[in-house]
Amino acid sequence: MPRCSICSKPAIAYIRYQRKYLCRDHYIEFIEDKVRRALRKYKMVGKGYRILVALSGGKDSSTLLGALAALRSEFGYELVAVHIDLGIYEYSVKSKMAAEELAKKLEVPLIEVPLSEVLGTTIPELANKGRRPPCSVCGMVKRYITNAAAVEVEADAVALGHNADDLAVYNLKSFLSQDLEAISKLGPKTESVEEAAIGRIRPLYLVYEKESFLYAYLKGLPFLHEECPFVDHRQMEVKLKEVVNSLEEERPGMKIQMMSKLALRIKDYPKPQGKIGRCKYCGLITGGDVCSFCRLTKKALGEPMGPKVREYIRSKALKLGLIPRRL
């Protein structure tokens, strides 16, 4: 039986790109050390920071919250989680349970935003009424609500659970269509725009999808194993993932190298052009007069719902004692 390269206890993982075997404890340390290094190297956090974690209930967000919680006292930041109940049938019911269980286990205050309660509708219905594909509506709604929550709780950064596999695929996809502005958003960190958009950090920037899964599993972090019923396996992303995986197979560590190189050159990519304004309804960031969330909800529900979402989150944050924020 292979033994841990550090302590010679029985190994549970082989890290191919570093040619080492690790036991359970050293594996957990290995992942937390990767996150620690990413936080430091890319200057993602500071002492006294309030980090808002987007907690979906899937493996990556569980690993993200688990690792950030483990490093909480070392860096001196504070964690708050937000979970959006999308109303995607059983999938959302189970995601919500996993998110609640995890937040409780790690003692992180959780703001829950159920769309059925706040908007009186769900993602499938909203996509139908707005005549748009569910995945694009869902992505936009999640981005909007996460940012709104970060603004309301006065977070210093939003932490996202994107792993190296996801990011390598987005990077390649954007490169193939020469969408260089999209690539400019794939770095480890983006800056805040006044109080209208809170900057994002990706602490799992150099963590593989498989590594993230094993970490959550070994640490006993609750997470949902199922994928969303709307996932389309014919999507370009799925094909590109196969391509990148076969390259990784031949050159272990390829994805991590790709993303570290991108991080070094991220400033050379053109930023999205055009003016940055405030939505006339909700006051959050937009390229025009009305943000995409208020536009879609106005079209589908007859009312721009941004202000209601902000008010809902504010009342939840008040109840949790998160605001007014003590600095």
Ligand SMILES: [Zn+2]
């Ligand atoms: Zn060991």
Ligand SMILES: [Zn+2]
């Ligand atoms: Zn708006």
